[in-house]
Amino acid sequence: MSTISAGVGATPIPIPVDSRPVKGNHPPGMSRTCDTTGLPVCLTAERFIKLNAVAAVVFLLVGAVAALLLALTRWPAVHLLDTVWYYRILTAHGLNMLIFWIIFMEIGILYFACTSLLGSRLAAKGFVVASFALMLSGALLTNWAVFFTGKADVLLTSYVPLQAHPAFYAGILLFAVGALLGVIAFFTTLYVAKRDRTYEGSVPLVTFGATAAAIIAVVTILHGAIALIPAFTWSLGWTGVPDAGWYRIAWWGLGHQSQQINVTAMVSVWYLLGTLSVGAKPLNQAVCRGAFVLYILFINLASAHHILVDPGVGASWKIWNTSYAMYLAVLASLIHGFTVPASVEVAMRKKGHRKGLFGWLFKAPWKNPGFSAFFLSLLIFGFIGGITGVTLGTQQINIIAHNTLRIPGHFHATVVGGTSLAFMGLCYYVVPLIFRREYPMRWLARLQPYLFGGGILLLSMGMSFAGSYGVPRRHWDVEFSGAQFAAGFDAGAHLMLGILGVGGVIAFLGLLVFILQTVWAVFLGQKIENRPMTPW
């Protein structure tokens, strides 16, 4: 028995400490040691991290081509697609980006966080295999429904009584069950690692953050089941039409909450990339972990923001859900927004970059795409995504923002400029460390985060400002040509839509560079064997 201190000035509380030796639980021949980080790598986890990453990038490509077509349609001077294909491609874009690309990546991140960081093997292999098989078949089934039945142009939200082909719902449900199995494998591995004592003391911060994301994922998937199972049985003709207002509340328990998985996973990736790129170390782990706990407890309330101008929920419900605990989740983001850059600053100052207030920032490794993607993600998410999100969540401002382009202007800054960019930064380490291949044309990789981040910034600003004129989101023709009564917008709104288009094209180029580089690296890149990766 020994004791650990429980806080500043507090009397140490005796806590029983496990004194068994720490050792890995990998079966013989099923692990290797990373030549760069020295971390143990479970070969089962490695295989499934690879599979998840490859699937993620394939769906990212589908979503990216869709994104380009959409940007070129919303740009009024181009107005590329016809009306049917605009809504079809919009449906595909939302599904492939927001669900398939991001969640394949996140399940891979969970496998990494519970194995390498804990020195454990990946447990529940049957679940892991079933998880990947179900996620892949679900994603393919839904894409088939969208592209080949012609009966699933319902957009990501599939608001009832708008009805899709049953395969549309079935695919999403299969995908969700698959993701849930992956999350169960993660929790099982946490238990096995603790039982086998593969690590000492508390879990690392990145694993803690991943656990928070996994807990939010379980709650999210349950909401998804509540919304989509009745919609699925209705599409088969087995049950009546679900109530439109009730569906919206349940669906946003899925729709917004899944973005909170992204936020939490992204913040974990920030901490990971901070460590990998500059050796950053959090100032106070209790603060960082406490902020993750705030996410688990309070972030789900942001789902109410989608219902602020709905009928059926009263004013007190709206005031309650926009005020009290929402700000405890905002507090969590404000805390991470301080601790993440602060940890980078401390690490940089330790390396001798002490000049002035911001000398550490100028000397940061801006040529390392893992670092630049991470830091740009932090800036875009915090300053554009976070501030617009809190603003739109105000009851009164929501009246002038609901269903306008201000909404996608907000979430392209959070989930694309924030999460997707951070995940791209992660790939600049996943490919050399897990696939053990070097990136080709490194100068292009160094440029990529700036190209993509800059494009998304323009796109997001164009959307937000166009939306402030009242330009609707999810709308094929803001000239309303052919409508019975004329309506439309002035030149200012059109300028903003043009900026949206230009930003979309630039972001697409940045995305294309990322995808081509990564695919090239994975299949044809120079192999890394028995040596550390070439530092960025």
Place this chain on the structure above:
Amino acid sequence: MSIHAPEAGWLRAPGGGERLWIGLALAWCVILSLAMPYWHFKGKQNSTGEAYRVTAGEFMERVNRFVAAYQVGEEKGVPIVEPPPGSDAYLQASMWRWHPILKLKEGQTYRIHVSSTDLQHGFGLLPMNMNFQILPGYDHVLTITPTSKGEFSIVCNEFCGIGHHLMTGKILVD
């Protein structure tokens, strides 16, 4: 390091700049939380979400009675209806039209009942830029007082099928 187990004794209160930042952030969050009810009671523009259950058939019947009682004209085959100031008005959203055209008086307050008879729709008033969600099965009551004269467009901003962009309507204020 974030990727290694933290050293023993990591569970400690924050200090220095970190402590100050958390204090400031918390204070700001408390102010914003209090601002939410404040704005609701002090501000003039709120979505109260007042709504009643209604079927599509019942609602269409109310709209037809309303049009028959107060119709004052017609534009492109759509009736123009002028409800008495302070009374209830009805607006039907369906694929892909807003029916009828409402004619209101500046400075008078109306209770506008809006519902959909098919899919979900979005009420978007231009160029004011005011937006409300319209659902089938819900009679959404918007209590409004026009504060300026003129002709206003209503567009649909919730996806409702391929004719979504054709769905426009009008409110006249004099």
